[in-house]
Amino acid sequence: MGVKERKERQKTEMREAILNAALKLFSDEGYDNVTMRKxxxxxxxxxxxxxxxYKDKSEIFFxxxxxxxxxxxxxxxxxxxxxxxxxxxxAHGEAYVQFAMEYPEYYDVMFISRTPSKELKKNEHWIEGERTYDLLKLNIKQAMEAGHFKGVDLEVAAFSLWSFVHGMASLYVRERLMMMPTEFIKPLIKGALQFLSRAY
Known part of the structure; x- marks a missing residue:
């Protein structure tokens, strides 16, 4: 490995170290309580x-x-x-909750953290966030075309279903399900999604 390649690898490793540390701190302490020094x-x-x-913690958060x-x-x-x-x-709903269970710190930063990044506000058309919601709406639209959700507005259906799965995911990420045996949590979440599906 040449000098240039070694330096690039070191830069990449440092960025990863910074991001991993910041992710843990943002999730544990909240955006407002994290500083570049921490x-x-x-x-x-x-x-x-x-x-x-990174120029500031906002850029790291973004x-x-x-x-x-x-x-x-x-x-x-x-x-x-x-x-x-x-x-x-x-299945999309199950995948949503599964992501939160596998990556709780990322989920916290993405959906729960109270203070959004200044950089995020500047980027009104950020692709990564928009396309996930667009995929949800596409799946709902195709379900509507197959005869489900009759008389329901697409935007209302998307917001309602997102809120439903977000609630379950947030309860898990914020450890509000600790009173339940661990082995019951996944079956309970799956059962809740099946319960919702019967309504449509």
Whole structure:
């Protein structure tokens, strides 16, 4: 490996270290309570080193936000092969909750963190976030075309279904289901989705 390649690898590794540390801190302490110095302390580097890679914590938050949505989109695409539109839609819901269970810190940054990034507000047309919601609406639209959700507005249906699965995911991520035995949680969530599907 040449000098140039080694330097690029070191830069990539440093970025990953910064992002991983920030993700943990944002999730555990909240955006407002995290500083660039705290991130630096977490990886045992000087705060000046962090500023060589990111101009502020807002930029770090935005990159984590987009990374999370990119992975989230992959998870949603994993059920698109299902032919029956209503089965696909509720598999979509399961994939949503599964993502939250597998990546709770990312889910927290993406959907629960109270303080959004300034960078996120500037990017009104951020692709990663929009396409995930568009995929949900596509699946609902195809379910409607197959005779489901009669008389329901597409936007209302999308918002309602998103709110339903988000509620379950948030309860899990924020550890509000701790009173339940761990082995009951996944079957309970699946049962809740099946319960909803019977209404349509």
């Amino acid at each position: 991130i630096a302390d977490k990886i045992e580097y000087s705060v000046g080193t962090i500023y060589l890679y 990159e984590l936000h987009n990374r999370g949505f990119a992975e989230f989109y992959k998870k949603q695409l994993s059920v698109q092969h299902i032919k029956d539109p209503i089965e696909r839609l509720f």
